[in-house]
Amino acid sequence: MSEYFLEIRGVSKSFQAVRALDQVDLRVKPGESKCLAGENGCGKSTLIKIISGVYTPDCGEIVIKGKSYTSLTPTQSIAAGIQVIYQDFSLFPNLTVAENIAMEYNLFHKKRTVSKKRDRELAKRVVDEIGVPLDLDAEVKSLSVGEKQVVAICRALLLEAELIIMDEPTTALTAKEVAALYKIIEGLKARGIALIFVSHKLDEVLKVAESLCILRDGKNVIDGPKEDFDKAKISYYMTGRDVVFTPFQPKELGETIFQAEGLRLAGTFSDISFSLRRGEVLGITGLLGSGRTELAEAIFGLRPLDGGKLTLFGEELHLKGGDSAVNAGIGYLPEDRLTQGLFLNVEIERNISAGIIRKFSQNPLGIIDKAGLHREVAAQVEALQIKLGDLQDPVSSLSGGNQQRVVLAKWLAIGPKVLLLNCPTVGVDVGSKQNIHETIKTLAGEGIGMIVISDDLPEILSVCSRVLVMNKGRFTGEYGACDLDEETLQGMLAKA
Amino acid sequence: MRKRAKINDMTIRVVLFLLILTVFAIIEPAVLSATNVCSMINDSIFNGIAALGMMTVMITGAFDLSSMSISMLSAFLTLKFYNIIGYEGDFITMFLIAGTFGALIAMINGFISQKFSLSGFVVSIGTNLIFGSVFFIFLRSSYIKTDAMPQTLLKVRTTAILSLQSSGGTAANLNIGIVVLVLTAAALWLFLNKTQLGRGIYALGGDKVAVERVGYDPMTITLIAYAVFGACVAIAGIYFYSNAGTFEPGMIADKGSDVIASAIFGGCNMKEGKGSVGGILAGVAIITVIKSNLILLGVPVYYVTFTVGAMILLGVLFSTLSEQRLQRNRGR
Known part of the structure; x- marks a missing residue:
């Protein structure tokens, strides 16, 4: 034998x-x-x-x-x-x-x-x-x-x-x-x-x-x-190629884009304050149950806050539901893209255009400007290098990494000022992961305020310039990405 | 925790039943007379057998709208069959033949929905109309008069397993049909709980992909579940028409909503592969006690229909709420 x-x-x-x-x-x-x-x-x-x-x-x-x-x-x-x-x-x-x-x-x-x-x-x-x-x-x-x-x-x-x-x-x-x-x-x-x-x-x-x-x-x-x-x-x-995850160093920090002060959601998190400046990628990490997803949903207006103040470019926000957040210029990539971020069996084009249909139907009859919409979608697909056969194929025909890019494209199309990404590369393979990370960094460089929420520590370290550690509904530490390595961060997370 | 929740659900049903019965008894003491008790039990026979069949399909996660058409068509075929061979019928073969017809007809629904991955509900919308009309297109006549019925079958009406003579002179008869209900319930309980195929029906309702991975054939299980469903509604149907003493297609049509109400109030849950024989019997008891007694009290028929509708909604809410309670307990 x-x-x-x-x-x-x-x-x-x-x-x-x-x-x-x-x-x-x-x-x-x-x-x-x-x-x-x-x-x-x-x-x-x-x-x-x-x-x-x-x-x-x-x-x-x-x-x-x-x-x-x-x-x-x-x-x-x-x-x-x-x-x-x-x-x-x-x-x-x-x-x-x-x-x-x-x-x-x-x-x-x-x-x-x-x-x-x-x-x-x-x-x-x-x-x-x-x-x-x-x-x-x-x-x-x-x-x-x-x-x-x-x-x-x-x-x-x-x-x-x-x-x-x-x-x-x-x-x-x-x-x-x-x-x-x-x-x-x-x-x-x-x-x-x-x-x-x-x-x-x-x-x-x-x-x-x-x-x-x-x-x-x-x-x-x-x-x-x-x-x-x-x-x-x-x-x-x-x-088959060298994939390098390099820590992110913002070229220069601009003015404050977005600010949260004393956010509170009963039973989930409290005393959450942070600010986000132009050019940087802010990471929020914590274990499952630390309240990180709830925080993201609250910032996007899906969960009514019990207290605290959100300001975008100095103006206070009063969000009621995701619709008002989109109008204010906040985008949110949910953790579970398959059930929350995409219409899987619907054409790629319609997925990407879901957020901007209103922009292209601003006439008294509400008729959609299909050509304009198509140009916008094509531009996003081009910019994000989404590999697809045809814009009319269903999203389910794409690989995980490309599906995630479709969600990104949908949000970028609305021209967000702040983009919240919750575990952006779950279920995505290494090559696509690197691409998505590069995209995030580029977008930050273009002036969109990026917040990445993730428990994937290598991801946090390679894509974020500043990291906030969340534990049991509170921020327990703030670090520059360059001062951290994976083991230290792991230690921070485990510490109760 | 799970056990407690389960006992609770069943206990709630029994308590609800007793409560409703007590309220009726206070309003009208005659509710508890031997005559009325027997009449309530007799009223529950058709509904009970049909609801047991409905449950079997609902456990697999499907829902079938054509139950009454299948019931009616199988009864009709059985009666015609007796007519053609010139036999007056008997209490055993009537159920066997009708059950076979019903099983075969219902399996058409099961086959189509499984083969083409269609929702059983959608398939049954179409087949409901087809089953309800197909035979009469070819035979023209759809009416069987009392003297053309197989004569032995008519004895179902008068055969009682228990007969009480009350002081007022009215007889309280417990119809033989209750034996059929009890036997069907017992057989179905054994099948669903003690055989590997029966467990497969629950498994199919639990996860349609996993069922194949552990080694069941989904088609076989679907067909069997529909066969049980068809046999039950057909047995209920032949009993109903023998009891009525004449065959008219439409007589049975409006009984469908009672069957659905009983199944839902009995704890059937299509989404989660839930349903038990005991639950169904309790559900049937609750629906029957409400319906029969409202009629006894002379409440107008629209109020009765209204109540059955409300009961369906309550039943659905009830199962959802107890599920949420379970979830909360888990989260704690």
Whole structure:
């Protein structure tokens, strides 16, 4: 028997004319944890789907524990001990923890009847093994994201998984939950279970992964132990070019654009004061639950403030709802662009023009000046270098990075004086991330007041010139970006 | 916490039922007479069986508007079938045959919505009109007179499992139909709670993508859920027309809103894959006790309709509010 649990040899897969995978190799030993990395569209998901039996490869070989297959069916894959934990966990919110854990096991073993008692016993066994307390009778709906992930891991273990593939395992977790996950993963590795992580958040995944396999444009780029890599190298292999995140130094600071004094929202934050000057990018960072998102929404007028004063160019603002903020010249990129920032199934052009339709329909009949609108949209697309096929394609056809740029374009079109960006690069790959950062810096240089709210510390450090740390609804520190490094900032955040 | 919330929901329904009953009993003591109690139970049979079927589809996250058309068409086909083979019918095969017809017809809705990823509700708007008219186009006559009905079926009207002679001389009869309701409820409870396929119906209502990933076939589950739904409304339909003693298509049409009201008041929630046999029975009890007694008290029919409408809204609000309470508890 070979030393590898799974060996992928020279697997290729094409969809119509597009070659998604080209002679790809991948090897995992029992107990090994490997990170599969690459930009969006590099073939990661296709490879995972081939391993889990969803896709049939065009050529190549899949060897599991020394046994060779040309392709797998989902059932074969599960029987061989391969389990995929998708980013959404694929759980049933309306069923109990015990039933969620036992359901796939029951189905796989072709059980026709169900017994709550048996489900509980099965679930209890794996939950005890993992050593995380879970209420087996709770409905999954009532669990936190981290707990849901544990349920998904338990379900995989019950099926005697020998290889667990986790898609973006840390994306939705809080720092505490990530730490708990690391502990679970160590336990799994000690039992000889192999793990493959597919992730954007390389910093987090690299803490647990021993080796790294990078794909680019459907081809293997490099595979090796993590000691061989540093951040710059990884970015280079993923994008094929040098990606440098340089700290931002504003050329010169102008007059004060925007000022907040003593902002207060009962139960969320209080005593928040800051000012934003022309040319700088202000960063606000804090852990999940520190009140950072609420603060952004309050500044944008979505949450009525209980106290405090906002001034824009010396004039006091009285905001009621996002509409009045837009009219005052404040733009807001929400954290969750997919549900709050975009109409996914609607054409790109209409998405970008959503904020400026009024400007182009200023005539008594309210008729929209379509040509003018189109020129404006085209100019924004050009300026932001959005890669798209046709302006009439739906936004959902774009990659994450380009979708984010569409949201940016929408806001830039209204000509904002202040732009609030909440976690601007969540779910965006390294290359696009750098582009978006450059855009933010350029816009700041053009005189738009930029406020970036994020918990992605490298991002804060590379894009902001000044950083405010928020903790439990208060600002606990203010630093110039040049005086900071990631570890210090991490320390500030963790300090209660 | 979850357990407490669940008990609460069910307890609230039982308390509400007793409260409503008490109020009616205070206004009119005859509400609690043996005659009226039996009559209320008899009134709940059709609604109960049909609501159980409606629940099964609602758990999967769909909603079907064509329940009464399916009910009527399957009853009609069953009666015609007996006519053609010249058989007077019996209490067992009438439900089996009608149930089979209903299951097959409803599966058309399920198949179309699953195959083409359409909302079951939209599909049923179309099929509702088709099922309600298709057969009569070919047969012209859509009316079956009492003497043309299979004669054994008419005995449903007079067959009681319990007969009490009250002092006033009026008889209180508990109709045989209650046995059908109890058996349907028991069978459905077993299916939904004790079989892997039954759990699949809940799973489908929980997450449509995940259901496939754990190894269910979504098409199979959809078809089964619709088959159960169709069988239930058809069984209710053949019972209704046998009891009525004559077949007229329109007789059943306005019963649909009671069925929906019962299902919603019984805790069915399309968005979250919720619904239980016990909840439905409680919902049916509440709707029946209100409706039957308003009629007994001689309240004009529009007020009754008004009340059922208000009950549907209350039912929806009730489930939403208890959900919000749960969320708040979690956030704490």
